[in-house]
Amino acid sequence: MGEVVESSKPLWACLVSLLAIVPIVRNRRSPNVRDFWSFVAAFAKFGIVLSMLPLIRDGKVIECTLWEILPGAPIQFRVDAMGMLFALVASTLWIVTTLYGIGYMRGLKEHAQTRFFAFFALALSATLGVAFSANLLTLYVFYEILSLSTFPLVTHHQDKEARRGGRTYLAYLLGTSVGFVLPALVYCYIKTDGNLDFSPDGALSGLLSGKEAMVLMLLLVFGFAKGGLMPFHSWLPGAMVAPTPVSALLHAVAVVKVGVFCILRVITGVLGVETLRAFDLGTVIVWIAGFTVIVSSLIALSQDNLKRRLAFSTIGQLAYIILGASLLAPKGLTGSLMHIAMHAFGKITLFFCAGAIFVANGRKYISQCKGLAREMPFTMTAFAIGALSVVGIPPAGGFVSKLYLVWGTMEADMYQATCFYLVSSFLNACYFFPIIFAAFFQKPENPANGIRESHPCCVAALCITASFTLLLFFHPGPFYWLANMMSQVVF
């Protein structure tokens, strides 16, 4: 690990959205001022995160210790390449989502918008907390805060369906984190004698027997159920009752990526690549994730509700990321970290489009999408770009990360994993292209008159993310070298 720089920037990056709750709630009577504050916080957060980038680029690590909450395991932030990458994705997309959220919520005249934006800001604080966590305890604290702070967002509609979704959401997320992660956390604490820090060799390397490593790995990998590994994935489609901006940012980017981020931390920082290799545990995760990749793609094929299809697609793509890291190969990890970013931009575009279609004319089902491109050309073009990225076809960003992932499988000599990726890409194409085909080439059932796009804020937001998706193909930028730096540190 590189030179350590002490700085309070990570803390501020995390706190800024928490502090923004105060003006957001205070200005609840004047929506424009309130939403202005959301933007201020989003840009401030992005700015702070960005200002740390040059230091990380120089191979340094930024540290900020807050509080020695348990002996040896303080609440501590440490920004390394991997945390930086995730923070950059989350804070960039928060800006766009704020724009989109304003359009969506106003377009649909949703109730309790103040609560919505306040909890959104809280959830973003927790997300950055996870990204910058220096040890397993800090990670767990922010992970739990994120689960709880997103509950009011998921159940925003406060109706029966929302209640059901919310129940599944919490049952899975709290059940797994308390039932699996907490005992594993305490066990790690005992084993390492109170040192839960993530280290490139793994905090637990050399301390475990094969059986212990196996049990701990399963507890941690399934315990961070936000990562959506089957069979603990059902909360994700259930949580699609949330308003679309929530589904978009939280359930395609922040929440689920926090899950995979935690699992990657466990693989690289807690158990350690050496331990996993020694007991051949990487293969176990490869099979679990591979199963999830294929099965979720198959389920996605059968969904007619657009958001649910996207949800199952997300489950599959998350498993891609986990699979990539569990190959225990440098290119695999690079690909998997890049896929966090690439999938985020692609999937958020798709969710934005789904929401925009709903705002414009209340359609939720794929079967209603015939000829939609004539009414909503911008939205559907963006949708096509997002779909290309998720399937992994140039010129979209998803291609680059998938390339690395497949490269990783070859490096690790795991050809079953190569098959998982290729078969699943084919399935992805099968569930996305019919939508695009129907939207662009089929005749609408009741021909509309002219262009009827959604709220301008929504359209602007989805155009921005779609262009980012294209841009990232030509220039993966910081995401590439951050991912590469991380895999150099680990391997």
Next chain:
Amino acid sequence: MFDHTLMLTILPCFFAALAVTACGLWKPRWSLPVALLSVGISLFGSLAVLAEVMTQGRVQYFLGNWSEPRGIGIEFNVDPISSLMLVLICVVSLLSLIYASGKITEELPGKEPLFYALFLLLMGGLLGICMTADAFNLYVMLEITSLTSYALVAMGNGRRAAFSAYNYVIMGTIGASFYLLGVGYLYIRTGSLNMADIFRIIQLESLQGSPTITVAFIMILIGMLVKMAFFPLSGWLPNAYTHAPSVTGNFVAPLMTKVSVYVMVRMIITVFGIEFTFDHLPWGQTVVWLAILAIVAGSIMALGQSDLKRMLCCLIIAEVGYMVGGAWLANIHGMTGAVFHIFSDAAMTLCLFLAAGIFHHKNGTGEIGSLEGHFRKMPITMAAFTLGAFSMIGVPPTCGFFSKFYLIRGGLESGQYGYVVALLLSSLVNAILFFRIFETAYFGNLSEGHHDAHGNDDHEVEIDEAPPTMLAPLVATAAGLVAIGLFNSEIAGFIQRSLTPLAVGGTW
């Protein structure tokens, strides 16, 4: 600074109890200021004791300067654990007294001076239990707390309160009798009542194998298990605490069971010694299994309740299982966790009972179903309640998480996986229980009212909070939950200053 700080902590309660009774005859409205003043002095005293213990390790005091241990002298001895208990008792007393001041005229009209007098006597008794170093004196203090708490519970309205108090009297008396018998056996065999002296004699004359000592231990343990409502000896608790006036419940529920747990811990670590308890007695494992049973049973009973306070009472039974199990894990982390949980559970119970009292005050009923729409109507109360609930579930950084952390650590280290599973299970049941309440408060009663394009329907909801005398203690307690959580390693370290010197062999 002053040699009598211990007495400064306990005596004001007893004197003020007298003064308040006198006030009742003469000028009833002076009773509250007198009570507040004396609790304030006690709190100051307890903090001074804490400071002294922090620097010196312990505070010893011989009442009336009779320092002969075998003679008539009564020794008071405060070590880190007991000094924290003193502060806890004083803080809880102060907060529940502030709450009571706003609620009492409504709940117990005309009986204010009586209530304050009993309250202060109970507080004095609790303080006495925690500072005494004399097994028989502890019994006296125990009886003071028992008698006053029976009376306080019986003050509630109607026959149900009277009946629950009667039940409580019977069970409480049985428990106290067992304790007294145990002390009797100890006195027969060792000829001493002083705790440290008893321990010394047991070691000196190697009485560990003596049946008398074993019987004494069993008697005392059973007595305390009844007093702390350890399942299945817990039947009296839900009724007594639910039907008691809320001003009583807020004070009694957080403290009584916890002080009994403290007595058990004190008996294990000071009187009989950990070597005797965990090495010579063969049933450490059995007690842990009973504790698991208590945790599971308390959680299951809680699931069946529709009344908020009754549900909280069932949870107290489960939490007692946490502490007993933790203490019997026979390692320092388990014991630390058990003692730490005394403090965090007291704070959580206080927080939730205060909130439940406020809901009852506003709605006139304790049914969970009556909480519809309370996130909007009473945001501050609900926020504090939510924090309390999160602490029960064990969400970091509230204190409930850290007590679970220590307890799980103890459980894993001594290989008691059943106990660990029970702890996790009870956390999940707590999550179900409290999210059921949140759902009612959040989803129920969906407003049909219109809202404008910007979702500004907030101004239509009337915020209807309780008066500040009830709200302030609640908010302070909720903040305390986080504070105890943040300072957990300091508190646990301080607790361990009492526990680490006990390690003789490799057992600890």
